[in-house]
Amino acid sequence: MSSNRDIDALIDMMARLPGLGPRSARRAVLHLIAKREMQLMPLADLMHKVAATARECLNCGNLGTTDICDICLSEKRANGQICVVEDVADLWAMERGHAFKGRYHVLGGTLSALDQIGPEDLRIPQLVNRIDAESVTEVILALNATVDGQTTAHYIADQLEGRVTLSSLAQGVPIGGELDYLDDGTISAALAARKHL
Numbered sequence: 152m153s154s155n156r157d158i159d160a161l162i163d164m165m166a167r168l169p170g171l172g173p174r175s176a177r178r179a180v181l182h183l184i185a186k187r188e189m190q191l192m193p194l195a196d197l198m199h200k201v202a203a204t205a206r207e208c209l210n211c212g213n214l215g216t217t218d219i220c221d222i223c224l225s226e227k228r229a230n231g232q233i234c235v236v237e238d239v240a241d242l243w244a245m246e247r248g249h250a251f252k253g254r255y256h257v258l259g260g261t262l263s264a265l266d267q268i269g270p271e272d273l274r275i276p277q278l279v280n281r282i283d284a285e286s287v288t289e290v291i292l293a294l295n296a297t298v299d300g301q302t303t304a305h306y307i308a309d310q311l312e313g314r315v316t317l318s319s320l321a322q323g324v325p326i327g328g329e330l331d332y333l334d335d336g337t338i339s340a341a342l343a344a345r346k347h348l
Contacts, residue, residue: 158180162176162177162180163176165179165180204216206218208222208223210223211256211257212239212255212256212257212277213239213242213257222254227252228252228253228254230252230253231253231285231286231287232252232253232287232288232290232291233253233254233256233278233285233287233290233291234251234254234256234293235255235256235278235290235293235294235307236255236256236257236293237257237259237260237261237294237300238257238258238259239257242255242257251291253291256274256278257274258275258278258294259272259273259274260272261273261294261295261299261300261302262302262303262306263302275307275310278290278307278311279310279311282311282315287315288315288316289315289316290307290315290317290318291319292304292307292318292319293320296336321344322337322340322344323338323341323342323344324337
C-alpha cells in the first residue's frame with residue numbers, strides 16, 4: 152500500500168479539473184505542499200467555506216453566497232436590460248469588461264437535441280417571468296456562436312417576440328485581429344454585420 156495514498160488521491164482529483172492534466176495537477180499539488188502554511192492551508196479553508204456557502208442566485212442564476220446576488224440587488228442595474236448568457240463563466244466574462252450596466256439571466260446551458268436538453272431543462276421559463284416582473288424593455292442574447300447557442304437564441308426570440316426589444320452581440324473581426332488568421336465563418340459574420348462609417 153502506498154504511503155502517498157492521500158497525495159495521489161489529491162493529484163487525481165486536481166487532474167479532473169478543467170485545464171489541468173495529470174502533470175499539471177502533480178506540479179500544483181507539489182507546489183501547494185511545499186508552501187503548506189502560506190497556500191495549502193488557506194486554500195483548504197477557503198474551499199471548505201465556499202463549499203458550505205456558495206449558491207445560485209434565485210433570480211438570475213449567478214453564483215454568490217446569498218440567495219439574491221449583488222447585481223440583482225443593485226437598483227443601478229435595474230435599467231430595463233437583461234443580458235442572457237449560457238453559464239456563470241459567461242456572466243463573469245461580461246462583467247470583466249465593465250461595459251454592460253444591466254442585469255443578467257443565466258440559462259444553465261443551451262438547447263441540444265443530441266444531449267436531450269429541452270427548454271424545460273433550462274431557465275427559460277424564469278426568463279419569461281422576469282420580463283413583466285422587472286419591467287424589462289430589452290433582452291440581449293449573448294449566447295455562443297455555436298449551433299446549439301444559435302438554436303437557443305432563436306427559441307428565446309420566438310418566446311419573447313412582441314414583448315420586448317431583442318438584440319444579440321455583434322460577431323466578427325475581434326479588435327487587434329488580422330484577417331489572414333480568421334476562419335471563414337468569422338469573416339462571413341463580420342461582413343454580414345458590417346456598418347456604415
